[in-house]
Structure formats: C-alpha cells, structure tokens
Amino acid sequence: MKKHLSAWILMIPTLLLFGFYIWQPLFYSIYLSVSETKGYEVIGFAGFKNYIEVLNDPVFLKALFNSFAYTLWSLVIGFLVPIILAIVINELVHLSSLIRISIYLPNIVPMIATILIWKFILDPGAGGLLNSLLMGLGMGKVGWLQQEAIIIPVIISTLTWKAAGATTLIYLARLKGINQELYEAAEIDGTNIFQRLRYITIPQIYNLGRILLILQILAVFQILIEPWLYTGGGPNNASVSLMLLNWNYAFRDFQAGKAASISVIVNIILIVLTLIYLTFNKEQDE
Amino acid sequence: MKAMTFLQFFNKKRYGIISYNELRNKRTKILYFSLLAFALIVVFISAVPIIWILLSSMKDIKELFEVPPTIIPRTFHPEKIVEVWNKMNFFTYYKNSFIMVGGSIVCAVIFNGILAYVLSILKPKGTKFVYMLVLWSLMIPNIISLVPIFKNIVSLKMLNSFIPLCFSFGANAFFVVLYKSFFDAIPVSLIEAAKMDGCSNLRIFFQIVFPLSQPINIVIAIFAFNAAWSDFLLSFLVLKRDEMFTVMVKLYTISQTWGFSKDLQLMGVFFSIIPPIIIFLIFQKYIIQGIAFSGIKG
C-alpha cells in the first residue's frame, strides 16, 4: 500500500500539469460551448444556441470542407514523398549524410520563419523568386497564394517541404532495420529489383506507414497558423480552416462560446476519424 | 582515376534492395545514378530556400526590392546583422527565448521522465488507467482548447511570465511515451538492487534511471528545444509586453504589424533560424538517431 502511495505522489505533479493544460481545458470547452458568454466569462446557459449559430455561419461549411481538403491534399502530396525519399536514400552509398542533414534542415526552421520565407518566394508579382524563375524559363507568372483553386495545395506543399524530412528519417530507420538476408535470399531466387521492393520493402514499412498516416491526418486537420499568416483565410475564404475559424471567434470576435463549440466539433471529428482508422485496421489485421 | 574512387564506394553497398552484384550491370548503374540525382534535387529544394533567405537578408535595401530578384546576391552587408540587432534590441528577445527554452527543457525532461518512470518501473495500482489517459491525450493536441488554457493561466495571474510556457512542456504525452518505451528496457535487477539498499523511489530515479537514460534525455531535450524555440501560439497569448517577447513573438510582430520594413523582417527570419541551425549542426548525430528512435517506439 505504501509503495502505491509513494509512487502516486511522484506522479501527481505531472498529472496536475496534464490536468491544467489538457484535460480540464477539454472539459471546460464542452461547458463553454453550451454557455452564454460575454468575453471569456460565462453568463448563463445557452443550450445548443452556439452550435446552431456556428452551423449557420456561411464560413463554417467552407471551413469544414477546407479542413478535409487540407487533409486530403496532404495525403496526396505529403504522404508518399517521405516513403519514396526514404527508399531512395536507403539505396545510396554516396553523400548519404549530406543528404540526410539537408532534408532535415527545413524541419528546424520555426513555423513563422517558414511562412515568411515562402511568402517571399511565392510572391505573386515578378518580384517573387519562383515567378522570376518561371519567367526566366519563358513561362507566365502564377498567383501562388491568391488563387482559390490552388491555394490549399500550395500551402500543403510548403508544409510538406517543412515536415517531409523528419518523416523520411523515421522511415529510413525502419528500412535500416530490415533483415538484409531477406533481400539476399530473394535475389538468389531470381527476383528483380521491383519485385523485391514490392514484396519485401513495402510490407516491412506498411505498419509504420499506417501509424504515420493517422498521425498526419490528425495533425493536418487542425491546421491553423499557415492559413492565418499566409492568406488570412482568403481569397474569399478559400483557405480558411476550422481551427482558424475557431481562432477568429476566440481572439478576434471575442465569442468564447462559439469558439468552444467549434473546438468540440473538431474534437468529435478527430475522434470519429480515429475510430474509423481503428476499425479499418482491425479488419485488415484479422 | 577520380571516377574509379567514386565508384569504389559501391563496395560499401551492403544494404538496401539493390545489391553490390547488380550494380555491375550497366542498367542498374543508370538507375542508381538517377536515384542519386533525384536525391540531390531534393537536397537542393530543401536547402536553397533557407540559404537564399539568409543571403537575401544581407542585401542592401535597393537590391532587395529589385525586380526580378537577384538569385545570387550582388551586395553583401553582414554589418546589417549588428545594426538590426542593436536597433531592434534583439538581445532582449534572445535572452527571453533562452530562458523560456531552458525552462521548457528542464520541465520536459523532469516531469515527463518521472511520470514515465512511475508508469514503467514502479507501476502502482491504476497505472494502466493513467497510461490510457496519456495515450488519449496524444490524440488531442492542446491548441484545440486555447481559450480554457488561456483562462487557466489568467486566473493564476501568470500572464507575462515564462512559467506557464515552460510548464506546458511538462505535460507532453509524446515525451511520456518515448520515455516509457526507453525505461521499459532497463533491467529490473538494477532497480531491485537499489531497492534492497533502501533507496527511495525518487532517489532511484535520479541516481540510477536518469543517468542510464542519457541518450533519451538528449533526444527529449533537443525536441523540447525545437518545440520551445518555435512555440508561438501560447507565447503570443501569454506574453503581452514587448520586453517579455520571445524571438518568435517579436518575429510575428515585425512581420504582421506595420512599421517594420521588409529588410527588418528578413533579418528577423535570420535571427530566428540561426540558433536552431547551430544546435542542429552540433547535435545532428543525436537528432537523427532520436528521430529514428521516436519513429520506431512512438
């Protein structure tokens, strides 16, 4: 009994921090979302009024749609890049540490600095680096960060630039862990390179890929700083995300109740996504 | 001669899908070098934006606004670094950032380490439940509930203080999971022996578990460094007075409010990138190992 008690006493400070920063805020969000608020103070019970008003906000549907669009684009653009990179780098004997160091470099650039760097490069005028290169090649200018049709893929590309290196290193570590004898045996059996890739490499990183997939979905769904600082959610709300809407309600319009109801909605979506993922996994494993 | 030594690297090829034998084949060689070329393009894309910005920040203001922009800078004024540093009082923001980052690293290592130690080694009643809560927290990153967190901080009168920022790193589910998976591998016999000697739980942690865990401590410290140095949302909400700003909050102010010219913004980017790059170059071996470890365990 004493053993348990002293162990619990050790845990308490950390658990208090978890409570302060994660658990209590989560429950308090639920409470706020059904409350009438003035500023951040609760002044009464509101029932589902906040939810109804949020759902009726024309921007909400757009933000919901965009959040899914961000997630899908991040899978299209960002999911395979690290896998391919890791497989390629794992084959190389030349310059491998230079390659590893450089692809990780963007990861240590702070988010705000990343955004500023890309804003300079993607400037829509002839003064933008990318556009001036395109014009040098005889092509036209592109309004990278201001066209509704491409804004989300462009933002996701800059995100991939920042994050892919670290993910590549994770896959690389997994690839290093593959028993080399598998490849040797397969080669003796007369398989070619692509067959070995298909039947040995891919199955070996499949599980890791599944975990990273769901982590990526959960992370990108909550995208906030990028649309905020790249475009402010524009053009015409084409890049506004649910979390940006939440931020605007909370810190621009000062409506904590509505902000909290978006938090709760986002939480529910994340839980549902996780559950879908878990069932899907279970089926596959069986 | 040079080509020979270059190709001799193939002797080291003892891993991967393509084997040393196959590389004697001309077609495979072509494949190999196209892969190498591909990787070098990726290296280029990764590194060039950063290098270009660092160099651009030292252009003179006339060249900076030239259309089209110069890709290789013509003017180079490293003295701008000192100028802007003094003018914008960046020493204050560096000092603030380093205090905040230092405190965050300490909190990240101690609080998460102790929780993981209890969950992994002491395992009192209820361990499973607590661990489940921690895993659950992994799924709910705290930016979702910024308003309540902010309210909590305000009600403790902790605005304009680094304490709430540092302590936020003490509640990191990811770090707990990393620590736990490392501690799980520590031989039980070591702990048992210490218990026999009558060591208290806390002493066992600091005298046996902690020293044994230097590799993971370094990994967590570096992760915490990066996360704390880049932290923006919470710092932005908590730090309201200019003299308390961290480098990130100042960079936001410089870039998002008027009154600061573009070349000041670029210098701000410069100042915000240099410390993490230095840390990365010093600890790159640990960092790359650490990421690999986090990937496998986490």
Added chain:
Amino acid sequence: MKKIFLVLFCFILCASAFAMGDNEAKGDRTTTLSLGLWPEESRTADVASMTELKKQFEAKYPDIAVKPAHYKYQPDTFIPMAAAGQVPTIIETWFTEPGKIIDAGYAADISAVLNELGYMTKMNDSVKTMVSRGGKVFAIPRDAYALGLYINLNVYKKAGLLDANGMPKYPKTFDELAKTAKIIKDKTGIPGMMITSKDNVGGWHFTNLAWAFGAEFEKKVNGKWMANLDSPEVIAAMNYVKDLKWKYDVLPESTLLGWGDWIQYFGTDKIGMCFAAADVVGIPVNDYKMDRNAIAIAPIPKGPGGQYSLMGGTIYIFSHTATPAEVIAAFKWLDFTGRLPKIDEESMKNREIDLQAKVDAGEPVGCYPLPVWNDKAYNDSIEQLNRKYANINMDLFKDYYTIAPKTLKAEEPYATQDLYRTLDGVIQVVLGDKNADPAALLKEANDTFQKGFMDKVK
C-alpha cells in the same frame, strides 16, 4: 549528476525570477500611470522626446509614476490582454473599434471625468455618438483624418504627370483615376493604383469608392435595417474595381493586400497612387527612407454619385481595470502634452517638443488632423503649429485640405467590420478571377450579410 541538477534548478529559479520582475512603482508616487502611448523602441526620436516629457511630468506631479507600456493596438492582441486585465491605463485605437470594446466591457466609463473637466460639451457630436453607449461616454478622440488619394511623385515624374511647377496632375474623377493609372502603367510599367482586399481594409476602402458611385450599403426600409450590397451603384463600383484589374491592368499582381502593404509599395516606388489618410504620411519615410518631398495627397475623386471622404481617426480608451485616480492621471498626461482642447503655455510647449522631434527625425511634418473638438481656438492652434514646423510643401496637400473636410462621411452604422469582411471576400474574387460576375457575387454577399448580421439589428 547532482551538479547537473543544481545547475538545472538554478536555471528554473532564474527563469522564475526574470518572470516575476514586474515591479510596480512605489514610494511617494501613489498612482501609477501605465502609458500605452509610449512609442516602440525602433522610433528613437519619439522615445527620446517621450522620456523628456515623462521627466517633466513626474516633476510636476510628484504623486504619479509614469510607466512606459508601449502597446500598438491590434484586435487579436487586445482582447486576450483585456480579458486578463493587462491593458495599460490609456491606449490608442481606431474609430472602427470602440463598439466592440465597449460592448465587451473593456473600456472605462469616463463620463464623470469629462463632465467635471468640462470637456463633455466640447466633443464633436458624431464622435461622441461613436464612443457612447446608453448616454455614457467611454473614449475621447485624439484626432480625425479623411481618407485621401496618396500620390507618389517619383512615379508621377517618370510618367510625365508633373506640371511645370512640379505639381502632380492628379485625377479629379474616378474615370480620370483609371486613365491616369493607365498612363503610369504604360509609361513606366509601374501599377498606377492599388486596391486592398484583406483584413477588412479592402471593404473599408471600397465603401468610400462605392459612395462616389452612389452606393448606400445599409438602408432603413419600413423601419427595418436592410443590407443593400447588391444595388446597381455598388455593382457599378465593383465593376470599376474589376476594370482596374482586368481592363486597364493597373493594379499590382498581388490581389491579397492589407493595410500595411501600401507602405512598402508606395515607399519603394512600386505604385503610383493608393488610398490612405493623412495621419500616416510619415511611415513610408520612416520605414523605407522615402523622400518626404515625394508624397502628395489629393482628395478622393468624384464619381457619378458625388464625392465623399471617409472619416477615420484615433481615439483614446482607458482600461476598465484602471482606478479613478489612474484615469485622472491619464487625463493629466493628455492635458500636459496638449491633447485636450485647452491652450496654455505648458501644453503648447510640449506639443512643440513633439513636433520638433519629428522634424529632427526627418519625418514629414505639416499634415494636420481634422478637428474633433468644438473649440475653434484649439483647432486653429493645431493647424498653426503644424504649419509652423512644416518641412514639406503644403501646396501638395492644398486640394485635399480644401475638399476633404467638406465631403466627410462617417462609416456605415451597423456591423461595420462584418460588412467590410463580406466585401473583402467579393473583392478577392473579382481581383482574382477575370470572369467573376460582380452582380452575382454581391447578391450572394448581400444575402449572407442580411441573414448573418442585419437581421440581428434592432
């Protein structure tokens, strides 16, 4: 190992010590005036003159301690700060903001102080309405400005648009504006004009433009307030914006520009003209070392619906947590520095210190604000002082100062910021898409705005 821990704990302690370093002034000075008006550190000249004023002020009032608390108002930093009760005793904000701040309860009621000091009756009526709720007054104006058309003389010169005396041949109507911009574009390749579309600034500028086309965005119909964003006049104005972009092609490539962007474009000679008010004339000079003699301001052009200049300005608000003594201290500061409608030797002297500092820093001086107090002597003194210290050719601003005060128009009354945000969205589409249909977009925006905001107006 222990050593490492000692070091680490020292670190934590140091960190906490730094964090706690929130010293309040104590001693004989019983009242602390935390001054949000304090300039930021990059403005060396302003900081120096402010420090001097602080010294003299504290010598005069031994019971008040002035604490510098620089704060540049931003909507998303103000609210969290106010919620935490951290707002300095007095700060500046814009004409567009008081409604939101007062409704949230974050501005101190200063009616009693105003009545006691006799300033209540001196306040301009439209300003008073703006900062009042239920008969109580929550803010006082610093100054007001009319939106104008900034003219970059470097660009005009290149385009051959200066007359023999170096005066710009500026556009008098919106038709001429498009043509002038086209001349600039053709002759120099530089975009002649700039249209904003972000952070509500786009909508803000656009309302002024559209008034000239006869627009009326909010209308009382049968006793109920109705949105009127899809009237033929608004559509005509939006088509004009569309033509600037697609027909005349006289706008910058970037179609997502906010308020601050003009500073860089204008200050580095990348546009010929833009909308801004006269209070910010120093910023491109300060930030981009622009020649202060290369700036002229013209009145907003005339349109088929008339000529209007949107009135904007700066107000002082007082923290809701400030004690009455602190609010009075803040008033004493305003009085001391000549910001209240009262003329005496001391405040005149201190106003001159401020202007001299700007002259010393090479910033343009001479553009005086519009009157916000019903006190002719005071208003005249402001204009005279500015003319006395003027270091720019006031002829470049002559028409602006003649016409703008006669064509002033206040902003639309309800959900103004939301109106601007809605219009921002339409402008973004129109500037981004050659085939956009302004009429359809405005119809949709009108419905959204009516449902989301005007229906709630009582």
